[in-house]
Amino acid sequence: MQVVGVTTQQEVYIASRERKFHINEILVIEDPALDNPRGEVVETLSYNRLIPMGLDKSLVDAQVIQTLEQIGYDIESDEVNLAKLRLYEEAPHPVRTGCPVRLPSFHEVRHLLVKASPDDGMMLGEIRGTESMANTIDEDLKDRVVIMERGELRPQRGVPxxxxxKSMQQYPHVGIFGGSGSGKSFGLRVMLEELMQLHIPTLVFDPHFEMxxxxxxxxxxxxxxxFRDLFTSVQIGKEVGISFSDLSTRDVVALLGAAGGQLSESMVNVIQMLHRRRDNFTSFSDRVSNxxxxxxxxxxxxxKQLKNPDLTPVDVQRIQDLKQLLQQYGSLPSSSVKGVHWRLQRLEKAGLFQQDIRAIERGLEQGRLVVVQGSxxxxxxxxxxxxGTLYRKRREYKDAQMNGEEEHYFPPFVVVTDEAHNFAPKALESPAKAILKEIAQEGRKYGVFLFLATQRPTLLDETITAQLNTKFVFRTVRATDIATLxxxxxxxxxxxxxLPYLRSGDTFVSSAAYGRTIFIRIRSAYTKSPHLTNPFDELKRFSEQQDEKLLDTLLKTLPIFDTDLIQVLKQVNRECGLGWDLNRLKEELERMARSGKLTKHETPFAVRYDRGKNMKV
Structure with a gap:
């Protein structure tokens, strides 16, 4: 292997007769004047006698061809393997043409590939193109991950x-981008497993009930x-909710704005007029409703109602209270008050005010991963x-610490969400967007970080996207998303x-901590999603189970005459938990007769169904 063609301080071309180059592999150029620079193969090509040289101009030009001829390649006969090598560090002057090129040993490139010890970092996968260093990898890095490839598990071959x-203190926040089926959610699962093993407090919002x-x-x-003791799963309305009495008027405005779209100025005024400090949900809701x-x-x-002689003292007092309320707030627009009332009812039906967030706070303080589920x-x-509440707790602790004051300790934590473009969409207002933008811009100072996953990076707020210092880019097909990335x-x-052709689980990692893009394959996750079952396998299994249950019931009533179907229908619905009518039962009997599970006999007097040839005894 040797350098050919015109070289620059950033890129060189390499040729070889014997060896085919692997994309993303690392090579060493033996140029002592530049201290043997290292580089990564970013493009490869092979020419042979069946393809005239110069036909494809994507990688080589006339100067490369001329160099190959000068150093002894028979262009018409030899197979020529070519690669474009991008140097990791810009050289002070161009590489000398003709320099020999070789594969590195691990100790020569460890500082380029490994930025943390295995016990302190997140072991996420295997770096592509490092398989040639398998024999020289340090012992502490061997057999650290298992890779799923082509549906089968295989041991680690390259560098993990x-x-x-810890580099997030300097380069905060992580973005995970990729289309459907790219391995994005799988990669997110692996990251959450690593966060749990490091006992880093993590708050996960799970709209798909899969974490x-x-x-x-x-x-x-x-x-x-x-992992059973390392994570806690809570559902909104059951284990967690919002303590209404802890909300300020500003919080109530934000909450009701999130419940049904942006509030009008008139509706904001209604909330500011009606909400009182330390109101619980019942007192505030009753005030609005009344x-x-x-x-x-x-x-x-x-x-007019007060003139009714049949009123009880309780009724009179209720009407007097309504009159007083009308006198005090009668100038408020009825439509705005009703809008506030509708939003309150919507949140109440969702069970949002039946609990508080103590379970989440307790989980984070214990160093757990807390999964919050809901629609x-x-x-x-x-x-x-x-x-917002947890960020303020952490911020207040850090501010008090800076001022030498005593404050209850609240740990640093990570916020994780899938479908992040729904939480912080570009050019649109959304409930969580403001607080996510604040954390994206200032969270690093307080030890609060973001892991945001989305299929559509183009739709994610640009301010937040710009603050994601590490980006995992899985297969992406849309041209607009590729341009954004x-x-x-x-x-x-x-x-x-x-990008459109990456295999599921392969990803580019663009990280400010590395200063360049690294191509990796995500390791196999230790756990599996409850939604991993193929839906068509599920459909087939359900149909088979239903048929088996139905046949077990019909077996007790054979032979079945079409004159007795009403009694059979009652038994089938009762034992199988169904709600069929007579026509549905006839259709199922016909289907089973066609499949051989039942035998159909037609006589002048009635139709009879008996045991079929394929029916188990």
Whole structure:
């Protein structure tokens, strides 16, 4: 292997007769004047006698061809393997043409590939192109990960990729981008497993109810850690909610704005007028509800009701209270009060005010990963409150510490969400956007960090995207998303062209901590998602189970005559938990007869169904 063609301080071309180059592999150029620079193969090409040289101008030009001829290549006969090598560090002057090139040993490139010790960092996968160093890898880095490839597990072959979590103090926040089926959610699961093993407090918003870590993946039972004590799963409305009495008027405005779209100025005024300090949900909701009733009745309507002689003292007092409420707040627009009332009812039906966030605070203080589950819109509303509350707790502790004051300790923590473009969309207002932007810009100072995953980076708020100092880029097909990622990372044109064709689980890591892009394969997750079952396998299994249950019931009633179907229908519905009508039962009997599970006999008097040839005894 040797350098050919015109060289620059950043890139060189390399040729070889015997060896084919591997994309992303690392090579050493033996140029003593430049202290033997290292580089990564970013593009490869092979020519042979069946392809005329110079036909494809993507990699070589006339000067490269001329160099090959001068150093002894028979262009018409030899197979020529070519590679473009990008240097890791810009050279002070161009590399000398003709320099020999060789594979490195691990100790020559460890400082380029490994930024943290295996025990202190997140062991996320294997660096592509490092397989040639397998024999020289340090012992502490061997057999650290298991890779899933083509549906089968294989041992580690190259250098493990260790994400230095401590570097987030200087280069905060992580973005995970990739289209459907790219391995994005799988990669996010691996990151959460690593955060748990490092006992880093983590708050996860899970709109898909898939972040469960109790079930171990097949084939990894012997080496998978037990995560059951490292995470807590809570559901909005059951284990966690919002303590309304802890909300300030400003919090109530933000919360109701999140519940049903942006509030009008009139509605904000209604909340500011009606909300009182330390109101619980019942007192505030009743005040709003009573005002709605008072505005609908009007002053004259209420006075007319007072003239009713059949009123009880309780009824009289209620009407007097409504009159007083109308006198105090009667100038507020009825439509705005009703809008506030509707939002309150919506949040109450979602169970948002039935609990508090103590379970989340306790989990984070214990160094656990806390998974918050709920429907998408409820998660957005809840995230607005809980992220803001926890961020303020951490900020108050750090500010008090700086001022030499005593404050209850609250740990640094990580906020993780999938479908991040729904929480912080570009050019649109959303409930959690303001607090996520604040953390993106200032969270580093207080030890609060973001891990945001999305299929559509183009739709994510640009301010937040710009603050994600590490980006994991999985397979992406949309041209607009690829263009956005090219702008926000140091992906080269060649790497951008590869994005639509990446295999699931392969990802480019663009990190300010490394100063360049690294191509890795995410390791196999130790746990599996509850949604991992193929839906078509699920459909087939359900149909088979239903048929088996139905046949077991029919077996008790055979032979079945079509004159007795009403009694059979009652038994089938009762024992199988169904709600079929007579026509559905006839259709199922016909289907089973066609499949051989039943035998159909037609006589002049009735149709009879008996045991079929394929029916189990």
């Amino acid at each position: 990729f260790i994400f230095d979590i 469960d870590f109790r079930e171990t993946a097949s084939g990894l039972e012997e080496r998978a850690p037990d 005002l709605v009733q008072a505005l609908d009745e009007g002053k004259q309507g209420l006075e 998408a819109w409820v998660l957005q509303v809840f995230a607005t409150y809980v992220i 090219r702008e926000e990372t140091d992906l080269t044109a060649e790497e951008g062209k590869r």
